[in-house]
Amino acid sequence: MEGAKKLFAHFATKVSELAGAPVTFVLAVISVLIWAALGPVFDYSETWQLVINTGTTIVTFLMVFVLQNAQTRDTRAIQAKLDEIILTSHAENRFIGIENLDEDDLKHLDRLVAKAAKGRTNQTNGDVALADEPKKQKGNKRVRAAAELKISQAADKPAVARKATPQKATAAKPKPRKQKTKTAP
Numbered sequence: 001m002e003g004a005k006k007l008f009a010h011f012a013t014k015v016s017e018l019a020g021a022p023v024t025f026v027l028a029v030i031s032v033l034i035w036a037a038l039g040p041v042f043d044y045s046e047t048w049q050l051v052i053n054t055g056t057t058i059v060t061f062l063m064v065f066v067l068q069n070a071q072t073r074d075t076r077a078i079q080a081k082l083d084e085i086i087l088t089s090h091a092e093n094r095f096i097g098i099e100n101l102d103e104d105d106l107k108h109l110d111r112l113v114a115k116a117a118k119g120r121t122n123q124t125n126g127d128v129a130l131a132d133e134p135k136k137q138k139g140n141k142r143v144r145a146a147a148e149l150k151i152s153q154a155a156d157k158p159a160v161a162r163k164a165t166p167q168k169a170t171a172a173k174p175k176p177r178k179q180k181t182k183t184a185p
Contacts, residue, residue: 009073016070019063075099 018024035052042048083096098109 009069012066012069013073015063015066019067 032052035048039048079099085091086093086096098106101109
């Protein structure tokens with residue numbers, strides 16, 4: 001079963017690449033022009049019309065599944081990449097997995113991010129809140145207590161510009177330069 005999934009994924013990727021190629025569009029246009037040119041030969045009959053209708057319907061029906069498969073895999077890959085960026089950067093980890101939120105929650109999050117980008121936000125306990133939202137919202141008391149503890153601990157420590165996070169090495173570290181020493185001849 002796993003082999004069939006991999007085979008279909010490979011097939012879907014290749015078909016989606018071909019479907020998006022300019023040559024495929026040109027071939028589709030040529031096919032329609034040939035069909036239109038054959039209209040007088042077949043006296044514009046119902047069979048002549050049925051050929052193009054049936055052909056395009058079948059191709060469209062099958063392409064929906066193939067392209068959806070390719071798009072779903074691409075979306076998952078993009079989400080994984082974005083999650084990795086969030087984890088290795090200083091972005092907020094609460095953004096991981098937001099693609100699974102319902103529409104209302106996503107709209108609310110969009111408003112929060114938009115207001116944060118405009119600089120019209122209040123920061124409370126390290127979270128971004130809308131200016132018109134009450135500062136105390138229903139929530140888990142332990143989460144609020146942990147956030148308050150984190151803030152109080154941060155106040156006791158010297159300010160640090162960026163929090164260190166473990167990152168994967170992507171390039172070789174530069175070698176230290178050797179200093180040249182002059183020797184007498």
